[in-house]
Amino acid sequence: MSATRRFVSAGLFTLTFALSTIAAPARADVKIGAVVSATGLAEYLGAPEKRTLELWVEAINAAGGLNGEKIDLILHDDGGEPETARSLAQRLVDQDKVAAVIGGTTTATTLAMIPVFEAAQVPFVSLAGAVQIVEPVRKWVFKTPHTxxxxxxxxxxxxxxxxxxxxxxxxxxxxxxxxxxxxxxxxxxxxxxxxxxxxxxxxxxxxxxxxxxxxxxxxxxxxxxxxxxxxxxxxxxxxxxxxxxxxxxxxxxxxxxxxxxxxxxxxxxxxxxxxAALLVADKLGDGDPQKAVVQDYARTWQQKTGQPVSAFGGHAFDGLMLVVEAAKRAGSTEPAKLRDELERTRGHVGTGGVVTMSPSDHTGLDLSAxxxxxxxxxxxxxxxxxxx
CATH class of the missing domain: 3.40.50.2300 (Response regulator)
Known part of the structure; x- marks a missing residue:
């Protein structure tokens, strides 16, 4: 099952985290793909990932877009099936020509998609947990959860x-x-x-x-x-x-x-x-570097959905914001430039921790996260x- 979401409306809600977008009207669309397990055995992981991506892309577009362009979120549900995930990954590459992809709710669906994105040279930010996703390091693959x-x-x-x-x-x-x-x-x-x-x-x-x-x-x-x-x-x-x-x-x-x-x-x-610290956003000390980010995410999520936060929605938020920040630093959504800036991420505060990537570390978190x-x-x- 798949669905495509295109958000172009304004005035939805104001993000309290910095987006640093250009105020001029959006000129075109930048295509960002996503494949998550919104149904099936991994639904309780994938459903909050899907909703997070929808809400925050909508908010970014309402605030002016990314580098002056609206984000066209092309979002698919793989139902937790690795072969379906692989087919959807190929579709994102061949038909949709996406600049980057966020997703892979489970380790199995992520591993099924990796060869597609590596071959196409499209940056892929996984939302799954297994260390084998990033070890050995694959040039085009990153991930947000702790291993x-x-x-x-x-x-x-x-x-x-x-x-x-x-x-x-x-x-x-x-x-x-x-x-x-x-x-x-x-x-x-x-x-x-x-x-x-x-x-x-x-x-x-x-x-x-x-x-x-x-x-x-x-x-x-x-x-x-x-x-x-x-x-x-x-x-x-x-x-x-x-x-x-x-x-x-x-x-x-x-x-x-x-x-x-x-x-x-x-x-x-x-x-x-x-x-992740996101689950205890209201219990963090004032000096905690993640406090503002996780409290803002939790507040917005609860206001918009009426549901408690899950770490899995946070993983999707982190993946999206890593791509957004990389695009802003690069001044471009060209896949190779996005990939390079993702790998140069330093001190990015997310719901999962403070992220510092390197050529040898495509997760960027230590045990304190x-x-x-x-x-x-x-x-x-x-x-x-x-x-x-």
Whole structure:
């Protein structure tokens, strides 16, 4: 399923972040493509990405456009299907002649699209989490979310603070779940963590009793880490509590949405996860460099949609603004110039962190960009990283 959105109306709402647009009337359209999973198993990731891109492109156009041109957002829904994503990517290149593309809700859809954009030499800013998207570095590929390796490292640091060193990993068999499992297993020895048990579940599984029974029966475990996104982690969390497992439970940044809390229900109480500062915009200290950006995004999002923010909408916002700022610095939307300026990004404050790209780093975030959160009474609480 696909849809094209062209926004040319004015007077929609005023952005409080700087756009630095030219006041003269727009002369033409600059085509920016997007492919997200607004439906399907990854809907709760892709739907806020889609709506974010629509809202902020509309706002940019209302404020005068990008370098004096209106943005023509050519937005497609891949339904979470990698082959569909690849076909839509080819369409954006061959038919639409886009200057850049934002999207790839999941690791699988992103990996399916990468060869298309690399061959066409069109800059692509992914919204998916796996480190393999940007390692090894691909010339035309960037991404906004923190990597799965970073998530593992953040979780392991908290485990060490709590003196918990023997864990089980329960991972999804989707591309992100497999990648995060691999990264956690690799990172564990250096962090002083022992992975004593591994279990897996499928993206469409509705019963994980057997896997979690094995976890319950395994002696010596001190905590459990779940690597996955979509509905699977919520099903794992509910079953975990139903089986009476009391070990500390960690999820990945792949569940950084209030929809996860709604799906998991009371079972989510006490779950910890690494996530973007956006989820706790109202809890950041006055000196936090991200505070103004995340509060502005959260305020606008809630006013326009009536929904709580998710980190996934924030990823799309960051991707769009990285492209916009690169185009302003370049004074052009020619793909090669956009690519070069994306790679030159320095100190860009987004919802995911302060981004500094380089030829060897196409994510531009360090571990400090992830905040450690705990779910309490249906809300996110910042966990002190000085203690347990």
């Amino acid at each position: 799965d390796r970073m998530a593992c490292e953040k979780i392991f640091a908290d485990l060490k603070r709590r003196k918990l060193t023997t864990i089980a990993i329960v991972s999804g068999t989707d591309a992100f779940g497999r990648s995060m499992r691999e990264q956690c297993v690799k990172a564990a020895p250096a962090a002083g963590i022992t992975v004593a048990l591994e279990e897996t579940y499928g993206p469409a599984d509705t019963d994980v009793t057997a896997q979690l029974t094995a976890v319950k029966r395994k002696s010596g475990l001190q905590a459990v880490v779940v690597a996955g996104h979509g509905q699977g982690p919520a099903i794992v969390t509910r079953s975990y509590r139903q089986l009476g497992i009391t070990l500390p439970l960690y999820q990945s940044h792949g569940v950084a949405s209030k929809q996860f809390i709604a799906l998991a229900g009371p079972a989510a109480e006490g779950v910890r996860l690494p996530a 992830l905040r450690l959160l705990e779910i309490r009474k249906g809300d996110w609480v910042l966990v002190s990283e000085q203690g347990s």
